[in-house]
Amino acid sequence: MRFIGNKENLLDRIKFILDKNEISGESxxxxxxxxxxxxKYFKKLGYIVYSSDLLYFSYCLQRAYIQNNEPLYFKNLTRKINIEENLLFSDPYENIFSHLNSLPPIQGFIYHNYTPNGTKELPTPRMYFSDRNGAKIDAIRIEIENLKDASLITENEYYFLLAALIESVPFYANIAGVYAAFHKKWDPRALKNFEIKYISPIVSPKKCFSFYGNSLNLIKDISVDILYLDPPYNERQYAPNYHILETIAKYDNPQIKGITGMRNYDSQKSDFCNASMALSKLDYIAKEAKYKFLVLSYNSEGIMSHDSIISTLGKYGKVTCDEIDYIRFKSNSNGLSKNKRYVQELVYILRKD
Ligand SMILES: C[S@@+](CC[C@H](N)C(=O)[O-])C[C@H]1O[C@@H](n2cnc3c(N)ncnc32)[C@H](O)[C@@H]1O
Structure with a gap:
């Protein structure tokens, strides 16, 4: 999924660094x-995984991939749609996704606020989604809620479908990568007909746990072998950059404003986007959390300097730092170092005394 700081392409290299430093454990x-x-990567390796984020749409993904540990059969729903729609795929996922993709469009919150026809009264009509795709997203989102309210899906199935919807939306959004602005002309991706894409659960015998909110509130309650920190590294808050995914996940008819139709995110601001707060929060985590190894991934151009990170973590044990070179995220190539194509991901490891 397109997301600033997504570590998908660095996972093997992060794991290599952990192995090289003999960092392992069970949780x-x-x-x-x-x-x-x-x-997901560490769950597949057999770890007991805890996950948390300030964003609700991330929580939906966590519930689908991390906390849910079982194959989902959609028994109640399959029975109903097989009878009504004569769908006879043997794979329950095919039945469900085919059902969702065949729903007639509904002009709901997304259509009325993020498509050109739905916002034609505004001085700058919003072009986040084509009219049809906005109404398809509404139809699927409304159906997922209705299925839950009618007890036709379980809680795990509910988050699984929300995760599939959230992961499908970026393939049709008329944006350059984040939702803080939309293109004034249609990107071809936005003109394709919206379809919810298949995802699969990750089955594991180890119980895993997911949380929504400020992770700093959890540090006294969770004790782990590896505490992995991948905080924001500049002043750009995540919530405004992903406001539409948040609204699709919550579907709470929020008050929105401005050219981009932004929801309020006062309660979702991260201290790690604030140069004067980030280091003291890192210090707090390193000091108070319960872990054997703290692993911090941080961009070499981040607002906490390399030296300040080393001296902060160094108060609590032995610290090492490894580097990974990678190609920068496109929409982050503004500012001073515009011409630099590669940046480094720095991986700090603290072994607590
Ligand atoms: C660099 S991204 C993490 C990327 C992630 N490792 C991945 O591969 O997709 C930083 C994340 O931290 C979250 N965040 C920032 N401050 C937080 C806090 N205090 N508590 C929980 N999550 C926070 C943001 O919402 C964002 O999703």
């Missing part, structure tokens, strides 16, 4: 989970 806490890519 892993993905403290700033985002797309859940890191949590």
């Amino acid at each position: 892993f806490f993905d403290f700033f989970s985002g797309t859940t890519s890191v949590a």
